[in-house]
Amino acid sequence: MGQYIAPLRDMQFVLHELLGVEAELKALPKYEEIDADIINQVMEEAGKFCSEVIFPLNHSGDREGCHHDKATHSVTTPKGFKEAYKQYVEAGWPALSCDPEYGGQGLPLVMNNSLYEMMNSANQAWTMYPGLSHGAYECLHEHGTPEQKAQFLPKLTSGEWTGTMCLTEPHCGTDLGMLRSKAEPQGDGTYKITGAKIFISAGEHDCAENIIHLVLARLPDAPEGSKGISLFLVPKFLVNADGSLGARNPIFCGAIEEKMGIHGNSTCQMNLDGAVGTLIGQPHKGLNAMFVFMNAARLGVGMQGLGLTEVAYQNALIYAKDRIQMRSLSGPKAPDKPADPIIVHADVRRMLLTAKAWAEGGRALCSHAAILLDKELNHPDEDVRKECADEVALLTPIIKAFITDNAWTATSECLQVYGGHGYIAEWGMEQYVRDARINLIYEGTNTVQSLDLLGRKILQDNGAKLRKFGAKVQAFVEENGTDEAMSEFVTPLADLGDKLTKLTMEIGMKAFQNPDEVGAAAVPYLRVAGHLVYSYFFAQMAKIALAKQDSGDTFYKAKLATIRFYFARLYPETAMLIRQARSGSANLLSLEAELF
Structure with a gap:
C-alpha cells in the first residue's frame, strides 16, 4: 500500500539552512547544548518509527475502523494500533519536548514539530491518539493547580495516559457560548458534571490505561454566554492519592461517529452522568485556559495537512514514474517501452509540483512557527518573547486554514495522477483525500480561522501584528531588491506586500460602516495573507538555492524549480482572491434567505 520515507533532506534544509535553528536555540539557555547533530539524529530515528511502525497500519486501520461495545462503553482500536502505541511510549516519543520536572526530555518544540509532521504523514488517525495529549499537557502545565500537575502531568508526559478536549455539544457547534453541560460543586473541591459532548477525538480507546478529559461546563451561578464557561479535569478512572487508578468515572462513550475519513480514530459521543472533576483555572474563565489547548490543536491540524500533502506527493510521484500511458507530445521519451511514463506529461507535472510546492512551503512555515514558540516560552528577553507571541498569534490561523486548504487541493491532485486507480481503495490514495477533508473543519472551521485572522488578529489591533511581519518582508525586499538574480522572487513578494496592506485598509474602512464586510472578505483575505507568508519563505529559500545551485547537489536545482513553479502557477491566484475580497458583502x- 504505497510507502512513506521521511523527507529528511528537505527538513534539514529548512531547519539548518533556511531558519538557522542551531543558532536560534543557542540563544535560549535551556537549549544551548542542542546542535545540528542531535536534531538530525532524533529526526532520523523518528523517521524510522513512522515509516516502519505506524505507516503499515494506515490503510488497514482505515479499512477496519474502531469498534464500540455499547454494553461496556469500551472502544477497540484497529489491529496493531495498541501495540504501536506501546512502542511509541517505550521509545520515549511522548516526552520529547515535555518539562523534565515531570519526566520529559526537555527538547525544543521545533523537534517535536518535525516528529509530528512525520507521524501525520505515516498515519494521521493513529497520531490523533497521542496528539491531543500534548494540548492537555500544555493546558495543565500553564493553568493546573500544583496538585493537578503532580498527579497528571507525569503520566501525560510518559504517554501512559492520554488526553482529550471535550468542547462542543450537539446543538452548539463552534458557538460554545450555547453549551449546556452543568458542573455542581460537591463542597470538597470536586464537581459532578453532567452533559453530552460530541466529536471527541480519541474520546475512548484501548491504547492507554487512563484518559484525561478536559471538559467545558457551567457552574450553577454562571452568567450566560461564553463568559460563563468553566474548565474541568475529568479522568476516565479516578486517581487515588498514591497515584493508582480508582473507580471508573461516569464519563462514557455513547457512540462512535460514522465518518468520511480518519476511520482509525475513535471520534466519540461522550456522555457525562455526574462524572467527578476538578476545576482548572478560575471559575467562568474556562475558555481562557482552554485556548492554550485549542491553539495547540490548531497548529496540530496544520501539521496534519502538511503530513498528508507530503505522503500523497511521495506516492503520486512513484506512480507517475512507473505508470506508462501514451507518448509525450514532443516525441517518445521511453522508446524501449510501449508508452512513456506519465511523468513526461505537462499536466501530470503540474499536479505533482502543486503538491510538492504546498508541502515545502508548509514545512517552512510550520518549522518557523515552532521556533517562535520555543523563543516565546524560553527567550531571556521579555521583548523578544512578546514579539514571538504576537507573530505566533498572527500565523496560527494561517497555519490551520491555508495549509489544510492546500492539502485538500494537493491530495486531490495526487489522486488525479493515478487516474481511475486513484479512486480505488487498494491504492491508498483515496484515503488521503478523505482524511484531508476533515482538517478544514475541526478545531474551528477554516472560515472561523479566517474571521479570527482578519477580525481579531489584524483589525482589532489596527494591523499592528501584520505591520511587524510586513517589516520583515520589507527588510528582505530592500536587502535583495538590487540582486538581478533574485528579482523574479523579490518583485512579486514586494508587490503582494503592498497589495495586502492596501486591501487591509480598504476592508477596515468598510467594516466601520458595515461589519458584514469582514465576513464577506475573510476567506479570500486569509489566502492572500497565506501567499504573502509563503512568498516570503520561498524567496528566502531561492536565495540559498541560487547560491548553491552549482555545488553539484541536485537538491538545490530541484528547489529552485519548485519555487519558480510556485510563483508562476500558484501565486497568481492572489489577483483573483484580492478581487473577491474587495467585491463586498452585497453580492x-x-x-433574501427565502429566495434561495
Whole structure:
C-alpha cells in the first residue's frame, strides 16, 4: 500500500539552512547544548518509527475502523494500533519536548514539530491518539493547580495516559457560548458534571490505561454566554492519592461517529452522568485556559495537512514514474517501452509540483512557527518573547486554514495522477483525500480561522501584528531588491506586500460602516495573507538555492524549480482572491434567505 520515507533532506534544509535553528536555540539557555547533530539524529530515528511502525497500519486501520461495545462503553482500536502505541511510549516519543520536572526530555518544540509532521504523514488517525495529549499537557502545565500537575502531568508526559478536549455539544457547534453541560460543586473541591459532548477525538480507546478529559461546563451561578464557561479535569478512572487508578468515572462513550475519513480514530459521543472533576483555572474563565489547548490543536491540524500533502506527493510521484500511458507530445521519451511514463506529461507535472510546492512551503512555515514558540516560552528577553507571541498569534490561523486548504487541493491532485486507480481503495490514495477533508473543519472551521485572522488578529489591533511581519518582508525586499538574480522572487513578494496592506485598509474602512464586510472578505483575505507568508519563505529559500545551485547537489536545482513553479502557477491566484475580497458583502447578502 504505497510507502512513506521521511523527507529528511528537505527538513534539514529548512531547519539548518533556511531558519538557522542551531543558532536560534543557542540563544535560549535551556537549549544551548542542542546542535545540528542531535536534531538530525532524533529526526532520523523518528523517521524510522513512522515509516516502519505506524505507516503499515494506515490503510488497514482505515479499512477496519474502531469498534464500540455499547454494553461496556469500551472502544477497540484497529489491529496493531495498541501495540504501536506501546512502542511509541517505550521509545520515549511522548516526552520529547515535555518539562523534565515531570519526566520529559526537555527538547525544543521545533523537534517535536518535525516528529509530528512525520507521524501525520505515516498515519494521521493513529497520531490523533497521542496528539491531543500534548494540548492537555500544555493546558495543565500553564493553568493546573500544583496538585493537578503532580498527579497528571507525569503520566501525560510518559504517554501512559492520554488526553482529550471535550468542547462542543450537539446543538452548539463552534458557538460554545450555547453549551449546556452543568458542573455542581460537591463542597470538597470536586464537581459532578453532567452533559453530552460530541466529536471527541480519541474520546475512548484501548491504547492507554487512563484518559484525561478536559471538559467545558457551567457552574450553577454562571452568567450566560461564553463568559460563563468553566474548565474541568475529568479522568476516565479516578486517581487515588498514591497515584493508582480508582473507580471508573461516569464519563462514557455513547457512540462512535460514522465518518468520511480518519476511520482509525475513535471520534466519540461522550456522555457525562455526574462524572467527578476538578476545576482548572478560575471559575467562568474556562475558555481562557482552554485556548492554550485549542491553539495547540490548531497548529496540530496544520501539521496534519502538511503530513498528508507530503505522503500523497511521495506516492503520486512513484506512480507517475512507473505508470506508462501514451507518448509525450514532443516525441517518445521511453522508446524501449510501449508508452512513456506519465511523468513526461505537462499536466501530470503540474499536479505533482502543486503538491510538492504546498508541502515545502508548509514545512517552512510550520518549522518557523515552532521556533517562535520555543523563543516565546524560553527567550531571556521579555521583548523578544512578546514579539514571538504576537507573530505566533498572527500565523496560527494561517497555519490551520491555508495549509489544510492546500492539502485538500494537493491530495486531490495526487489522486488525479493515478487516474481511475486513484479512486480505488487498494491504492491508498483515496484515503488521503478523505482524511484531508476533515482538517478544514475541526478545531474551528477554516472560515472561523479566517474571521479570527482578519477580525481579531489584524483589525482589532489596527494591523499592528501584520505591520511587524510586513517589516520583515520589507527588510528582505530592500536587502535583495538590487540582486538581478533574485528579482523574479523579490518583485512579486514586494508587490503582494503592498497589495495586502492596501486591501487591509480598504476592508477596515468598510467594516466601520458595515461589519458584514469582514465576513464577506475573510476567506479570500486569509489566502492572500497565506501567499504573502509563503512568498516570503520561498524567496528566502531561492536565495540559498541560487547560491548553491552549482555545488553539484541536485537538491538545490530541484528547489529552485519548485519555487519558480510556485510563483508562476500558484501565486497568481492572489489577483483573483484580492478581487473577491474587495467585491463586498452585497453580492452575498442582498438575496433574501427565502429566495434561495
